[in-house]
Amino acid sequence: MSLSNTATITWFYACKVEDVPANGGVCVKYRDEQIALYHFPRRGEWYATQNLCPHRRQMALSRGMTGTQEGEPKVACPFHKKSFSLLDGRCLSDETECSLSVYPVKIEEDRVYIGITGGGVHAGAMA
Amino acid sequence: MKIVIIGNGMTSYKFCEKMVAKAAPGSVELVVFGEEPRPAYDRVHLSAFFSGKSAQELEMAPADWYAQNDITLHLGDPVQQIDRAQQTVHSHKGITETYDCLVLATGSAAFVPPIPGVDKKGVFIYRTIEDLELMRDYAPKAVTGAVIGGGLLGLEAAKALLDLGLRHTHVIEFAPRLMPRQIDDNGSALLRSKLSSLGLQVHTSMQTTEILGDTSITGLQFADDSTLPADMLVISAGIQPRDELARLCGLETGHRGGIIVNDQLQTTDPNIYAIGECALYNGMIYGLVAPGYEMAEVAASHMLGAHKAFTGFDMSTKLKLIGVDVASFGNPFTPADQCRSIVFEDTLKGIYKRINITPDGQHLLGGILIGDADDYNMLLQTAKNKVVLPPNPEDVLLGARGGKEAGGAGVLGLPDEAIICSCENVSKAAICTAVTDGNETLDAVKKCTKAATCCGGCAPMVKDLITSTMKSQGKYIRNVICEHFSYSRQELYDLVKIKELRSFDAVLDHYGHGEGCEVCKPVVASILASLWNDMILTKGNDTAQDSNDRYLANIQKGGTYSVVPRVPGGEITPRQLMVIAQVAEKYNLYTKITGGQRIDMFGAHVSDLPLIWEELVAAGFESGHAYGKALRTVKSCVGSTWCRFGLHDSVSFAIQIEQRYRGLRAPHKLKSAVSGCIRECAEAQSKDFGIIATEKGWNLYVCGNGGSKPQHALLLAGDVDNDTCIRYIDRFLMFYIKTADPLTRTATWLNKLDGGIEYLRNVVVNDSLGIAAQLETEMQFLVDNYKCEWKEVVDNPELRKRFSHFINAPEEKDPTIKFEHLREQKKAAEWK
Ligand SMILES: Cc1cc2nc3c(=O)[nH]c(=O)nc-3n(C[C@H](O)[C@H](O)[C@H](O)COP(=O)(O)OP(=O)(O)OC[C@H]3O[C@@H](n4cnc5c(N)ncnc54)[C@H](O)[C@@H]3O)c2cc1C
Ligand code: SF4
Ligand code: FES
Numbered sequence: 001m002s003l004s005n006t007a008t009i010t011w012f013y014a015c016k017v018e019d020v021p022a023n024g025g026v027c028v029k030y031r032d033e034q035i036a037l038y039h040f041p042r043r044g045e046w047y048a049t050q051n052l053c054p055h056r057r058q059m060a061l062s063r064g065m066t067g068t069q070e071g072e073p074k075v076a077c078p079f080h081k082k083s084f085s086l087l088d089g090r091c092l093s094d095e096t097e098c099s100l101s102v103y104p105v106k107i108e109e110d111r112v113y114i115g116i117t118g119g120g121v122h123a124g125a126m127a
Numbered sequence: 128m129k130i131v132i133i134g135n136g137m138t139s140y141k142f143c144e145k146m147v148a149k150a151a152p153g154s155v156e157l158v159v160f161g162e163e164p165r166p167a168y169d170r171v172h173l174s175a176f177f178s179g180k181s182a183q184e185l186e187m188a189p190a191d192w193y194a195q196n197d198i199t200l201h202l203g204d205p206v207q208q209i210d211r212a213q214q215t216v217h218s219h220k221g222i223t224e225t226y227d228c229l230v231l232a233t234g235s236a237a238f239v240p241p242i243p244g245v246d247k248k249g250v251f252i253y254r255t256i257e258d259l260e261l262m263r264d265y266a267p268k269a270v271t272g273a274v275i276g277g278g279l280l281g282l283e284a285a286k287a288l289l290d291l292g293l294r295h296t297h298v299i300e301f302a303p304r305l306m307p308r309q310i311d312d313n314g315s316a317l318l319r320s321k322l323s324s325l326g327l328q329v330h331t332s333m334q335t336t337e338i339l340g341d342t343s344i345t346g347l348q349f350a351d352d353s354t355l356p357a358d359m360l361v362i363s364a365g366i367q368p369r370d371e372l373a374r375l376c377g378l379e380t381g382h383r384g385g386i387i388v389n390d391q392l393q394t395t396d397p398n399i400y401a402i403g404e405c406a407l408y409n410g411m412i413y414g415l416v417a418p419g420y421e422m423a424e425v426a427a428s429h430m431l432g433a434h435k436a437f438t439g440f441d442m443s444t445k446l447k448l449i450g451v452d453v454a455s456f457g458n459p460f461t462p463a464d465q466c467r468s469i470v471f472e473d474t475l476k477g478i479y480k481r482i483n484i485t486p487d488g489q490h491l492l493g494g495i496l497i498g499d500a501d502d503y504n505m506l507l508q509t510a511k512n513k514v515v516l517p518p519n520p521e522d523v524l525l526g527a528r529g530g531k532e533a534g535g536a537g538v539l540g541l542p543d544e545a546i547i548c549s550c551e552n553v554s555k556a557a558i559c560t561a562v563t564d565g566n567e568t569l570d571a572v573k574k575c576t577k578a579a580t581c582c583g584g585c586a587p588m589v590k591d592l593i594t595s596t597m598k599s600q601g602k603y604i605r606n607v608i609c610e611h612f613s614y615s616r617q618e619l620y621d622l623v624k625i626k627e628l629r630s631f632d633a634v635l636d637h638y639g640h641g642e643g644c645e646v647c648k649p650v651v652a653s654i655l656a657s658l659w660n661d662m663i664l665t666k667g668n669d670t671a672q673d674s675n676d677r678y679l680a681n682i683q684k685g686g687t688y689s690v691v692p693r694v695p696g697g698e699i700t701p702r703q704l705m706v707i708a709q710v711a712e713k714y715n716l717y718t719k720i721t722g723g724q725r726i727d728m729f730g731a732h733v734s735d736l737p738l739i740w741e742e743l744v745a746a747g748f749e750s751g752h753a754y755g756k757a758l759r760t761v762k763s764c765v766g767s768t769w770c771r772f773g774l775h776d777s778v779s780f781a782i783q784i785e786q787r788y789r790g791l792r793a794p795h796k797l798k799s800a801v802s803g804c805i806r807e808c809a810e811a812q813s814k815d816f817g818i819i820a821t822e823k824g825w826n827l828y829v830c831g832n833g834g835s836k837p838q839h840a841l842l843l844a845g846d847v848d849n850d851t852c853i854r855y856i857d858r859f860l861m862f863y864i865k866t867a868d869p870l871t872r873t874a875t876w877l878n879k880l881d882g883g884i885e886y887l888r889n890v891v892v893n894d895s896l897g898i899a900a901q902l903e904t905e906m907q908f909l910v911d912n913y914k915c916e917w918k919e920v921v922d923n924p925e926l927r928k929r930f931s932h933f934i935n936a937p938e939e940k941d942p943t944i945k946f947e948h949l950r951e952q953k954k955a956a957e958w959k
Contacts, residue, residue, distance in 0.1 A: 015934045023631075023642070024670030024677075026934035034941075037934075042632070042642060059686050059943050063674050067644030070610065076645035078674030078682050083645070 009104065009115040014048075017110045025075065027051050027062035028114065035103060035114055036062035038086060040073060046105035047086035048114045053077040054091075054098035061100070128155050130430065131216055131226040133206045133372065135161025137170055138403030138419035139232035140187040145427040147196045157198040158224050160216070162205035163255060166190050171416050171581070174283055176259050177290045179839040185256070209376040211396055228398055228430050231386060232423075233369035235404040235412070240275075240364050244338030250360045253284040262361070266291035269359035273297045273347060275335055276363035277305040279446065284361040285327055286449045290842075292805060294821075297328045297355060299347070301364075304331060309444060309455040313472065314497045317479040321451045321498065326845070330355075366414055368405045381407045390436040392426040400426045413440055416581065417550045424552070441511065441549065445496075445503040450885040451477070452500035457493025457510040459483065466492055469521050473498075482506065484520050491516060491523065504588045508545045547588050550581035558589055562596040569593065587881065608869065609646040611639045616794065616869050620654050629659055631671035649673040650869045653756055656792035657864045660912035662919050663792075664926055675754035678930065679916055680736055683729055684955035685944050690716070690728040690739055692748035693789060696763040696781035696801070697724025706746040714739055717952045723760030723798065725751060730953055732940045737927045740917040749789065749915040756870070757792045758799070761785035762810070766803030766820070773803035774820040780849065781809075784818075787853065790913045791860065794867040794876075798833075812840045815873040816856055821845070825852045829859055829887070832874035841877075841884045844892050854903060858891045861902040 014028040014037055025038040034051035051059050056079060064075040066086075073086040083092040089100035104115040130146070132139050139159060146155055161167070168185040176185065183189075193200040201222060208217045215225050237252035239245055249269065251262050272288035274281045277300030288296045298305075304315030319329045337348040338360065346356040368385040379387045379395040385407025392400045392408075402422035404414060413419065418440035428435040443456035459481070466483040473479075482494035491510040496503055506523065508514070516523060541547075543556035553576045561575045569590055573579050579586040607613045614622065619638065628634050634651050635643055643651070648671040656663055663672055664679075675681050680688035692707070707726055711718045714735050716728035731739055740750075753759060761784045764770065766777030781801040791797070800809040801818045811817025817828045823846040831840025844855050867876040880886060889895040920926045931937035945956035 019934050021670050021929070022667060027932055029933040029936045029939065032942075034933075034943075040642060058684075059941055060682070063678070063682070065645040065648055065670070065674060066642070067648065068611075068642040069644065071641065073642070074644070081645055 009117055011106065011113040011115050014112045014114050017107060017112055020112065023066055025062040025064065025066060027059070030114070030116070034059055034062075036064075036075070037105065037112065037114065038062075038066050038073075038075060040066065043073075045073065046107065046112065047073060048103040048105050049075070049084065049086060049089055049100040053079060053082065054100070055080060055082050055094075128227045128430070129225065130155060130157050130228045130230060131224050132157065132159045132230040132232055133209075133216065134232035134234055134369075134403075134405075135159050135163065135167045135200065135202065136232060136234045136403065137167060137187065137416050138234075138423050139230070140167035141420045142230060142232060142402060142423040142427055143193070143196070143198055144188075145423055146430075147198075149427055149431055157196075158201070158226075159193070159198060160201045160204055160206045160218055160222075162203070163257075164203045165256070166193065166200065166202065168256065170254075173253075173256070173259065174287050174290075176256060177263070177287050178841065179837070182256050206372060209372055209399075211376050211399070214398065226398075228400065230426065231373060231394070231399065231401040231405055232403045233372065233405045235366040235368045235414070237362065238365040238367040239362050240335075242335055242338060244340070244344070245362065247338055247340050248343040249340075249358055250338060250344055250362065253280060253287070253361050253363055259287075262287070262359075263291065265359060266293065269293055271295045271297075271357050272359045272361070273299060273355065273357035274361045274363055275299050275347075276365065277302070277329065277331065278308065278363065278365070279306060279444070279448075281361075281363035282306070282322075282448045283446075284363045285322075288359065288361065289326060289449065293359065294326065295328070296326065297330060297357065298322075299333045299335060299349075299355075300329070300331045301334055302331065305329060306453065309459070310453065310495050310497065311459065311481065313470070314453075314479050314481070314495045317472070317474070317477060317497050318448070318451060318453060320474075321477045322449060325449050327449065366404065366412070368407065368412055370405055373399075373401065373405075381410070385412050388437075390425075390438065391429040392422050392437055393429075400430075402426050408437060409439060411439075413442070415440075415442065415444065418442075420550060420581070421552065441507075443493075443507050443549075445500050447885060450888065452496065452498060452503075454496040454500040454503040455494070456496075456503065456507040457483075457491065459493045459495045461492050469524060471521075471524055480524050482520075482524055484516060488520050489515055491520075501587075504547070504585055507549075508541050508547070512542055512545045514540065514542070547592065548576075548578035548581070548585045550585075551577040553578035555592065558592050559596045562593050563600065567593060567597060608650055609644060611635070611641045611643050611647045612651075614638060616650055616654070617866050619651070620658070620865055623651075623654055624658055629655060629661065630665075630667045631655070632667055643671070645673075646869075649676070649756075652676070653792050653794065653869075656757075657909070660790070660792075660909045662914065662916060664916070664920065664929070669929070673756075678733060678736065679750060679754060679920065680731070680733075681754045684957075685946075686941060687730045687732060687944060687955065688736060689753070690731050690736070690743075691721065691725055691751040691753035692743050693751040693785070694725040694760075695785035695789070696761055696778050698763075698778055698782060703746065703748070706743065706748070710739055710742050713742075715953070717954065721753075721760075724762050725760060727753070730946060730955070732932070732944065734931045734937070734940060737921055737930050741921045744915070744918045744921050750917040752790060755792060756795050757790060758785070758788040758797045760798060761788075762798075762800035762814075764802050764808035766801075770803055772806060774822060775803060775825070777801040777803035777809065777818075777820060780818065780825075783849075784853070784856070787910055788856075788860065790916070791909060793860070793864050795870050795872045797860070797873070813837065814840060816840070816859060818852060824848045827852050827855055830873040830877040830884070832872055834872075836874070838874040838878075843884070843888055854899075855891055857906040858899050858902040859887070861906050862887075862890055862898075 020026050020039040022041045025036050028035045028037050036049050036051040038047045051062050053060050058079050064077050066075050074083045076083045084100050089102045091097035106113045167187045204218045204220045206216045206218050217223050237254050272293035274285045277298045285296050285298050334350040335347050336350050339346040346354050348354050370380045370386045373386040374380050386401040388401050388406045394401050403419040425435045425437045445454035461483045469482050471480045478498035480496050483492040490513050545555045547555050561572050566572045566575045579589045631651050652671040711728050717730050719727050721727045761781045763778045763781030767773030797815045799816050800811040800814045802809040802811045803820050812828050813831045813833045817840050819826045827844045828840035829843045832838045932941045946953040
């Protein structure tokens with residue numbers, strides 16, 4: 001994941017690589033906020049989004065099933081199976097649905113870090 | 128032009144449909160009078176009413192179809208008089224309508240012979256939905272049924288009596304054989320022995336002289352002085368054309384009834400037409416729907432000035448009588464000196480086939496098929512189109528032997544003008560053109576050409592034509608799972624089995640591409656579970672599970688989970704109830720009794736799930752799999768241990784079955800029930816498999832469904848003992864697991880299965896595919912491999928770790944979860 005302005009990103013330590021199930025997600029607590037973190041070991045990729053599903057405002061995306069749609073990584077909410085792109089957070093199954101905030105992820109040794117831009121997480125990720 | 132139609136039955140509807148299609152908009156005014164209270168319905172499939180089709184589902188078109196097409200429909204209002212001089216009709220309710228053309232489509236009534244006692248209670252006819260409603264209401268009081276008439280309709284009525292639960296049903300036929308108009312003596316003998324094995328006693332050459340009983344029927348008296356007890360009787364001794372109106376206004380009718388018509392279906396008054404079962408053409412009443420439709424076509428065309436003629440109609444028929452194929456086509460009774468006959472008979476399998484060919488062996492004239500009528504359409508078309516027979520004409524009956532393809536056979540061998548759907552008169556060319564135009568499914572072809580929309584008998588040929596036409600265009604059709612797997616579920620199941628793959632990644636590596644998705648992951652996970660029954664949360668497969676399976680609990684509004692321990696057969700001890708009560712209080716759970724006779728506890732935090740289950744498992748509870756596409760519950764009534772009506776111990780049997788199949792994963796969830804007697808308190812007939820005690824054993828019903836599309840289960844096997852019942856269930860479930868599409872309940876699966884319940888019965892009971900032993904072994908493997916998955920989680924610290932909300936703060940619960948108060952318990956906070 002490349003971001004143009006790395007200077008303003010704050011990286012925080014989320015968990016160990018082994019804590020995240022292969023081809024699945026976990027929920028990470030950052031201050032009072034919740035971030036969903038996903039691991040795609042077959043592609044060697046990591047993604048992070050807000051944990052809140054915008055559809056019915058449920059803290060659930062980390063428990064969703066991950067996968068791809070025409071190669072694009074995505075997660076499906078366990079409640080009503082709405083799918084969201086992990087690249088830009090847009091809803092793939094319903095154009096009128098709000099998008100997710102997405103965050104950069106980096107791995108150092110066996111540790112996973114999530115990057116927060118500026119002061120904090122977008123409103124959408126908050127409780 | 129104003130056209131009045133008397134009668135709103137099948138041909139009347141078809142006439143309206145044809146007029147709407149043919150006439151210029153606004154050029155024709157249509158007024159229909161129907162005596163029955165509802166718009167025209169599918170009388171041919173009338174018996175489906177007893178297998179759960181509603182009157183509304185049987186309608187040819189809803190009442191607003193008539194309104195949308197500007198057709199005035201007067202229902203429940205029979206016409207009582209026709210004034211030919213004034214060109215008017217008068218109805219019972221006092222409506223008078225003028226006409227330019229009048230169509231009589233009054234059909235026929237059941238012919239009731241003048242036997243003393245036909246007016247007794249418990250005597251029925253079989254023609255309208257109202258007749259069936261009366262039968263349905265009376266049947267629970269009856270034990271022994273009888274049908275007078277062993278023709279096509281009589282046998283159908285006998286099946287209805289069996290379906291209504293009358294265990295002993297007799298068919299009484301005056302002639303020396305069954306279906307005297309369609310089949311020969313040998314065919315009748317074979318059919319009779321097949322029927323008797325299904326609980327239908329046939330008595331031929333019997334003349335009924337009296338119906339016994341005071342006010343209600345108690346039995347039948349015959350001319351040979353013998354009697355037969357019966358408390359319900361259906362008379363199906365033929366049909367009587369409804370020609371009373373025609374006679375009243377002076378139109379010519381036949382001696383034995385029927386309104387005489389010419390090639391254009393005009394009666395002796397050229398402004399009045401008669402079509403369908405009331406019309407007498409060339410001395411003949413056509414008691415089938417296809418000729419009625421053809422008459423509607425000819426009459427409608429003639430009124431609009433086109434030249435078409437009715438020249439008689441082929442009376443070939445194919446039907447399934449109580450699971451036995453019976454067909455006759457062309458002329459099955461050509462005298463022996465004008466043809467050669469080839470006969471094939473297999474009394475063991477119950478198959479009888481006879482074809483008559485021209486003395487020179489060139490053409491097929493007609494024939495009879497009993498027990499196996501798969502070749503009916505082909506043979507009919509071969510006869511109708513005078514297709515030249517192969518050098519060994521018996522090949523058309525037996526298939527080519529010695530490795531060679533049968534010459535001249537196959538749909539592709541038929542000429543373009545061959546009529547594939549005789550009800551709707553659709554040719555082979557019309558179907559192939561529709562397919563080339565992009566209608567590539569049976570439904571699309573049905574919509575576009577109307578083929579296979581009536582009796583459905585031609586559907587297999589239409590399907591063959593779709594496939595062969597698409598193949599000839601270089602296309603291949605398959606029902607693939609999703610973009611990641613170009614296989615159907617059944618294909619993938621077989622592949623995974625052969626390669627013995629045990630993880631989602633392995634399956635993806637071998638047969639898929641991409642990363643998978645929420646569609647294929649659960650399908651593969653379910654296939655793996657159905658094949659190997661490994662713990663579903665093994666590393667690698669855990670994230671392929673559907674979200675609920677992944678947490679072994681159902682996610683509820685707000686993000687908490689519900690907990691449902693298994694309560695086999697719904698039997699629970701006071702001590703177990705106390706454990707549930709303690710756990711629910713301790714973890715602050717909302718409790719409710721489920722429809723499946725167990726207790727559901729709602730509002731558990733994900734991190735509390737292992738703690739809750741630790742206590743439940745310690746008290747002997749197991750996972751109830753309420754979260755999985757798996758066996759849910761086997762509901763039971765209290766049965767013979769307490770109930771004064773109970774025949775057997777339904778609770779013990781339900782527990783045995785629930786314990787056998789617990790944890791079994793399938794394409795969709797499975798529900799079952801066991802009732803201790805015919806009163807059916809456990810509602811077994813609404814389940815995927817349901818069992819009802821009989822005096823001799825159990826009746827096994829399959830493929831029922833509650834839910835949004837309720838469907839009654841159908842009888843798979845009757846009066847079987849415990850072991851046989853379980854063997855049949857093993858086979859049935861494994862066959863379903865192997866062949867169903869993803870997320871298809873057994874009812875939908877059966878509806879899509881070619882050959883329906885008869886085919887399924889053949890596979891499961893008669894082992895027609897020779898796989899029964901294999902199915903049983905596979906099921907036994909799954910049964911032996913069962914482990915309670917919650918116990919495994921409770922005992923395994925690695926797995927327990929997965930049950931936390933925050934990976935980096937496992938002891939904290941999701942702070943956003945909120946509850947509201949409700950009737951001394953709690954409920955999830957409302958979502959926006
Ligand atoms: C149980 C059963 C199974 C069958 N199975 C098959 C099968 O497998 N294959 C097959 O080809 N055929 C089958 N048939 C026969 C088929 O249903 C009939 O051939 C077909 O319904 C005839 O259509 P029709 O419009 O002529 O008559 P109907 O459908 O009987 O319609 C006539 C209508 O006119 C009404 N009517 C009569 N007089 C008046 C009046 N004066 N004013 C107003 N309305 C009036 C009647 O109430 C009736 O509703 C079956 C029939 C039954 C009963
Ligand atoms: S189904 Fe029969 S045995 Fe069972 S409770 Fe009802 S009446 Fe009693
Ligand atoms: S709450 Fe996520 S899809 Fe409805």
